[in-house]
Amino acid sequence: MKVTIDGQEIEVAPGTTILQAARMIGGESVPPAMCYYSKLKGTGGKCRCCLVDVTKGSEADPRPMPKLVASCVTGCQDGMEVASKKSDRVAEARKAVTEFLLINHPLDCPVCDQAGECDLQNLSFEHGKLQHRFIEEKRTFEPEDIGDKIQLHMNRCIVCQRCVEVADQLTDKRVHGVLNRGDHSQISTCVSAAIDNEFSGNMIDVCPVGALTDKTFRFKSRVWFNKPFNAHRECTTPGCCGKVTLWMFGNEIQRVTARKDEFHEVEDFICNTCRFDKKEVADWVIEGPRQFEKDSVINQNKKYDTTEKVVIETEKGILMGRDVDRKKISMAEIDYNEKIDGNPINSKNNG
Structure with missing residues (x-):
């Protein structure tokens, strides 16, 4: 069957979701996804970052869907038409979702080991707002060691539950999960037990933010x-x-x-x-x-087709900050009769 996303048509197999079809097309039409993970079963539908506008349901029923839908859990239909990048309605919705995700998120980017490869950082850069309207007190947690190699920063967690799913599907010894409900939800172990299994480190890789970090790499380097x-x-x-x-x-x-x-x-x-x-x-x-x-x-x-050699000329030691090596400019050496764009340097036309 065929589906069209942002004017680009692609043929997909039955059971393919809109997000999967968009990833086949690639480019800017691919919706962001903070909870969906193709390698893990049962993920998706939680963060609402991947919302899209279905402008045509199918050939059999061409009516548009009245609300934006989560592309990671919505299946494609033959003849379906979807607006993702080219929809102002979708753009506003993603801005709103991003704002919600940042309500309790601390401004830890300068000290967070995830900075530079953080999905939330990328989402904020593309869909975030310049001003933060939330003025209430944020929820806070103390960092918690959940093993000798992993540290949990619940302040940064968006409760995507990827770490829970990876532990469920890779091991038979999951000891952590989502505790409480709503705004009080948190990832933890019921009795503060250490997470000890041979694949626990994969929780770090699947975490889209800096909530789970590698203690052996903390603060070593950007x-x-x-x-x-x-x-x-x-x-x-x-x-x-x-x-x-x-x-x-x-x-x-x-x-x-x-x-x-x-x-x-x-x-x-x-x-x-x-x-x-x-x-x-x-x-x-x-x-x-x-x-x-x-x-x-x-x-x-990044791949570069050409490279240019850049040479910075300076006196010896100038980068050391030594006064004796800094170039000095004397006002007496300036030629005020020199012209810029036909006007003398000291002309009022030069400001």
């Missing part, structure tokens, strides 16, 4: 200072693919993550041994630099 490399090893842990991204600063491996696709989703999950214990270059077969398809502040990963 992600854009690291150079990512594809690497692999023969891992003996059942279920681990052994294919990772090494984030290196010089010859030092500062962190290890699973490889992610252009939608910032994990390609294959990895075990804690690969993630936390293998931090030596000799542990890995390095394949080469990893290129990111999606725009990122990790600007050294």
Whole structure:
């Protein structure tokens, strides 16, 4: 069957959602998604970031849908027409959703390890408002260690429940979940038990914000200072693919993550041994630099067709801040008879 999104027609299989169809098309028509995760079953429908406008239901029933729908849980119909990027109604709705997500979110970007690869940061940049209208007191939580390698910052959590789903589907020892309801909802363990299983580190990768962070990488470096490399090893842990991204600063491996696709989703999950214990270059077969398809502040990963050498001329030591090396300008040396655009420098026409 065929579906049209922002004027672009594509043929999809029955059961395909609007979001999946949009990702097949690619480009700016792809709705943002904070809770949906294609590698995890049962995700989606929670954050409402992926709202779209169905202007034509199908060939059989061409009536438009009266309300915006969540594209991650709405199936395509033959002849359906959808407006995503080109709809002012959708743009306003996404701004409103972004504002709601930021109500309790702290301004931690300068100190958050997720900065630079944060989905909420990207969402705020594209759909956020300049002014914050929420004046009430924000809910606050203390950081909590939920294991020897993972720290939970509930203040940053948007309760997307990805971490709950990944623990449910990768392990049989999930000990955490969503406690309470509504604005009081939080991710925690019932008895503050440590999360201890061989795939717990994947919760860090699937978290769209900085709520779950790698304690071995905390405050070590900003992600854009690291150079990512594809690497692999023969891992003996059942279920681990052994294919990772090494984030290196010089010859030092500062962190290890699973490889992610252009939608910032994990390609294959990895075990804690690969993630936390293998931090030596000799542990890995390095394949080469990893290129990111999606725009990122990790600007050294962008592909450039041409490069230009930039030379900054300065006197020796000027960057050290030494007064003796700074260039001095004397007003007596200025030629006031010199003309700019036909007018003398001291002319009133020059301001």
